[in-house]
Amino acid sequence: MLKRFVNLRSLSFVIAALLLIALPAALSDFQISLLGRFLSYAIVALGLDLLWGYTGMLSLGQGLFFGLGAYCFGMFLNLEAAAGKMPEFMGLYGVTELPFFWRPFYSPVFAIAAAIIVPMILATVIGFMLFRSRIQGVYFSIITQALTAIVALLLVAQQKLINGTNGITEMTSVFGNKLGEHNTTVGLYLATVIVLGFVYLGCRLLVKSRFGRLLVAIRDDENRVRFMGYNTVVVKTFVFAISAGIAGLAGVLLVPQVGIISPKQIDIVASIEIVIWVAVGGRGTLIGAIIGAVLVNTGKSVISSSNSDIWQLIMGLLFVGVVLLFPKGLVGSVKDGYERLKPLWNKSYVPHTTPEPAIEPEAS
Amino acid sequence: MAGYIMDVKNVTVSFDGFKVLNDLNFSINHGELRFLIGPNGAGKSTLLDIMTGKTRPNKGKVTFDDRVNVTRVTEHQLVREGIGRKFQTPTVFASLSVYDNFEAAIGFKTSIHKLGTPLSGEQRDKIDEAMEITGLTDRRDVLAGTLSHGQKQWLEIGMLLVQEPKLILLDEPVAGMTRRERDRTGELLHRIMPGRSILVVEHDMVFVRQFASCVTVLHMGSVLCEGPVEQVQNDPQVIEVYIGRSKAKVA
Numbered sequence: 361m362l363k364r365f366v367n368l369r370s371l372s373f374v375i376a377a378l379l380l381i382a383l384p385a386a387l388s389d390f391q392i393s394l395l396g397r398f399l400s401y402a403i404v405a406l407g408l409d410l411l412w413g414y415t416g417m418l419s420l421g422q423g424l425f426f427g428l429g430a431y432c433f434g435m436f437l438n439l440e441a442a443a444g445k446m447p448e449f450m451g452l453y454g455v456t457e458l459p460f461f462w463r464p465f466y467s468p469v470f471a472i473a474a475a476i477i478v479p480m481i482l483a484t485v486i487g488f489m490l491f492r493s494r495i496q497g498v499y500f501s502i503i504t505q506a507l508t509a510i511v512a513l514l515l516v517a518q519q520k521l522i523n524g525t526n527g528i529t530e531m532t533s534v535f536g537n538k539l540g541e542h543n544t545t546v547g548l549y550l551a552t553v554i555v556l557g558f559v560y561l562g563c564r565l566l567v568k569s570r571f572g573r574l575l576v577a578i579r580d581d582e583n584r585v586r587f588m589g590y591n592t593v594v595v596k597t598f599v600f601a602i603s604a605g606i607a608g609l610a611g612v613l614l615v616p617q618v619g620i621i622s623p624k625q626i627d628i629v630a631s632i633e634i635v636i637w638v639a640v641g642g643r644g645t646l647i648g649a650i651i652g653a654v655l656v657n658t659g660k661s662v663i664s665s666s667n668s669d670i671w672q673l674i675m676g677l678l679f680v681g682v683v684l685l686f687p688k689g690l691v692g693s694v695k696d697g698y699e700r701l702k703p704l705w706n707k708s709y710v711p712h713t714t715p716e717p718a719i720e721p722e723a724s
Numbered sequence: 725m726a727g728y729i730m731d732v733k734n735v736t737v738s739f740d741g742f743k744v745l746n747d748l749n750f751s752i753n754h755g756e757l758r759f760l761i762g763p764n765g766a767g768k769s770t771l772l773d774i775m776t777g778k779t780r781p782n783k784g785k786v787t788f789d790d791r792v793n794v795t796r797v798t799e800h801q802l803v804r805e806g807i808g809r810k811f812q813t814p815t816v817f818a819s820l821s822v823y824d825n826f827e828a829a830i831g832f833k834t835s836i837h838k839l840g841t842p843l844s845g846e847q848r849d850k851i852d853e854a855m856e857i858t859g860l861t862d863r864r865d866v867l868a869g870t871l872s873h874g875q876k877q878w879l880e881i882g883m884l885l886v887q888e889p890k891l892i893l894l895d896e897p898v899a900g901m902t903r904r905e906r907d908r909t910g911e912l913l914h915r916i917m918p919g920r921s922i923l924v925v926e927h928d929m930v931f932v933r934q935f936a937s938c939v940t941v942l943h944m945g946s947v948l949c950e951g952p953v954e955q956v957q958n959d960p961q962v963i964e965v966y967i968g969r970s971k972a973k974v975a
Contacts, residue, residue, distance in 0.1 A: 570831055571839035573820055577828050580817040587776060587811070589803030589832030589887065598836060 380553045384546045393617055396549035398657040399556050400613040405637045405649035406556075406563050407606030412635070413643030414567055415599050416579030417496075421504030423631030424511050425479035425604040427621065429611025431515075431522070432478060434621040435462060436471035437531040448530055449523040459521055468535065475612045476605045483604030487597040496582065508631050515623040527622020534616040545617075552613045556650070559606055563646050566602075575599060636679045642689025651690060728790070729754050729891050729921045730775060730807075735784030737770055737945075744770045745781070746945035752891070752921050757913065759932050760925045762942035763965065768925045769812065771942065772893050775923075776809045777802045789890060804833055808889030812896050814876035818869030822860055822879060825868050826851040829883035850886050857915060858882035859908070874905035878912065885916055892922045898931050910935040933957075 380399075384392050408422045438447045439462070446458060464470045486507065490500060516525050523529075537544040566572050578585050578592055586592050615621050624630075633656075641652020656678070664671040686693045728751040737745040745767045752758050762768050773779035774786060777799040786794035792805050803809075817825050830847050831839060843851075855861045858878040863871065868879060877897055884892055897913075898906045906928070913922060913935060926932055932939060932953065939956045941948045949959045956962055 565840070569840045570827060570834075570842070571836075573824050574828055574831070574839060576819055577817045580819055581815050584811070584815045584817070585828070586799050587778075587803060587809055588829055588883070589800050591798075591800045594836055 377553070377557055381550065384549060389542055389545050392549050393545050394661060395654075396545070396552045396617050397614060398654045399549075399552045399650075400610045400617065401634075401637065401657055402650040402653035403552075403556050403559050403610035403613065404607045404634055405641070405653040406559055406646060407603035407610070408634055408638050409643055409646060409649035410563055410566070410575075410606075411599055411603040412638060413645070413649070414572065414575040414579065415596065416582075417596065417600070418498075418501045418635065419504045419600070419603070420501050420628070420631045420635065421508045422603070422607050422634045423626055423628075424504075424508040425483065425607035426611045426614070426634070427623075427626030427630070428479045428482070428511075429475035429608030430615040430621040430625065431528065431611070432465070432475035432608070433471050433612040434528040434531070434615045435465040435522075436468055437534060437616060438528050439466050440534070441530045441532040447523075447528075449526070450520065453520045455520050461521075472612055476608045479604040479608035480601045483601045484597055487600035488593065491593040491596045491600075505628055505631065508626060509628055512623045512626045512628075515626065525623060527620055527624070529620045529622075531616065531619050539616060539619060548613070548617050552617075555609065555613060559609070560646060560650070563606075567646065633675070636675060636682075638689075640678060640682050640689055642691030642693070645689075645691045645695075648689050648691035655690075727754065728752060729756075729788070730923075731785075731787045731790075732771070732774065733785040733787075735774060735781045735786060737767075737774065737779060737781050743945050745774070748784070748946055750940065750947055752923055755917075755919070755921055757917055757922045757935075757937060758924070759936040759939045760923060760942060761927070761929075761932060761939060762948075766942040767945040768942055769895060770945075772809060772895055772923075772925065775891075775893060776807060800832075803887070803889075806888075806890035807893065808884040808887055808891070809893040810877075810880045810884060810895060810897060812899070814873065814880055816868040816871070816876050816879050816883075818867065820868055821865050822855070822868050822871070823851065823864045825879060825883060826854060826886055830886040832887055847886075854882040854885045857885065858912065874901050874909075877901070877909065881909075881912060881916070888920075890920055892916075892920060894922065894924045896925055896927060898926065898928050906931055907934075 383395070387395065404422055404426050407425075408419065411422075412418045442448065446455070447462075450458075464474075486504075490503060495503065515522060518524060531539060533539055534544065534548070537547065567575070574585070574590065574595060578595065582592055585595075611621075637653040637656050638649050639652070640656050641650065642648025656675070660671055660675070663674060682689060688696065730750075730752045732748060732750040735745050735748045735750075736743060748767070748771070750771065760768055760771070770779060774781055775788075775794060777794060777797060780795055784795075788794050788802070788805060788807060792802070794802060794807075797805070817828065820828065827843060830843065830851060852861070855864060858881060860875065860879060860882060863875065868876065871879060881892075881894070881897065894913075898909050901909065910931060913924070916922075924936075936953050938951065939953050940950045941956060941959075941962050943965050948965065949956055949962050951959075
């Protein structure tokens, strides 16, 4: 029975993967690039789900890690577009020599590695300090949010070095393939699908292992885990770093698909949106994070293309509605509904409760 | 002087000037089953907090097994040294199965990069044994949150067992239990005794009389009296401060 269930699961994984790979044949370039973007959002959502859904730590700073990854790869793309010269914006502000920290970004390997490692290092340092001081719950959320705001402000202030509010926009090609062309769009989309698949499998391995159950234990009662002999500081820092690295990797995939990265994409609203994707899809289920990211963003792009102002309102309502009515999100609610409806068509199904023992009359 | 599994010397703990523990001296021998009683606010739970590193004393020395300076070691490290504690309210991981709770407990010394690997056969045997002792074998795959109150307490004791601590601290293990459950818990205590020391904090005098040999009475943050149950019960001081108020119940 269990074996059949596992097979069913891997079968649906393969079908979903094949479907995603075959999809470009049926969609326009514009739709492919949109879907590619949403799938890179889904990768960030997976990282947040590990942190929030499984370990119970609500980070409002995932947008920061996502953005840092995007900046790292954006700098590489900018240098590629500049073709040996200085990035154009620097000339406008009178910078004549490439700043030292830009130089390593000529190398794509360095840029991608930095996009993953820089967020991980930041998360490790911050996480270790916060968790060691036993900062949990809402305080953790607030501090990660404040941190996001600080970094966004810092980036805005650095007009000469990384073009401040405007962000990095000079991007024409990636690895020699012109952005916007059919083959490049499909290539980026497929790269995103493949990375998403690997990140999903990696997360799945993690949450299905003993380590994953330890994460749930920390969510249930961190104090107890500590008094069971685990160093929860290390475990939490580790998960935080992993989710930050995943967000950074997603940033790498996003930036060539949108062609811009600016501080606006790092701000608080962006981080909260990530939380909404996971909440809508269903936290604590990996597939929920993916579905939530794709659905909410599809809704956003459909609605805001007709009336752009109303989307924020709808998203707010959506979030409140989900939290109040479906705290388990879409996938969690569907699972619950399935469990409840099961007996209707499966007569042999026996609910998991043992009958109450008959109360014996007290002898008086 | 050697020979104590836990030695608490001249410990003072004060919260906002109020001395919860006042120059307290207390020690447990190797292989001993000791009961700790005392009226509310006597400092029983604080004493356990001191022994597990949850609270740090303002003054005094706490030594475990003649070598570990308890006041300087982090909580999880103390557990790894061999001090296991069951908290007052049952705290099991509600969204994990009974087996997974045991699994989490037994992996406490595993370093983080090895937590991806399954348990060894030896560890699985140990879990089976602990489930057997605590009578949870047939509840193996049930979510721990759905267990009865008594079963949760036993699960917690079982989780301590698989960690093989040298010293087990139990905070009110029979609170809220039916008489039958209480008797089972007492038997369980004697069953897990060999090879370790156990300290039980308990209010339930019936339970104490039934299973205790040596009792320490705590009052106002100091040890008031210590000895066999009968002696303690008849100590005029104890009757005065503690049992006197509910003499009828005790006698």
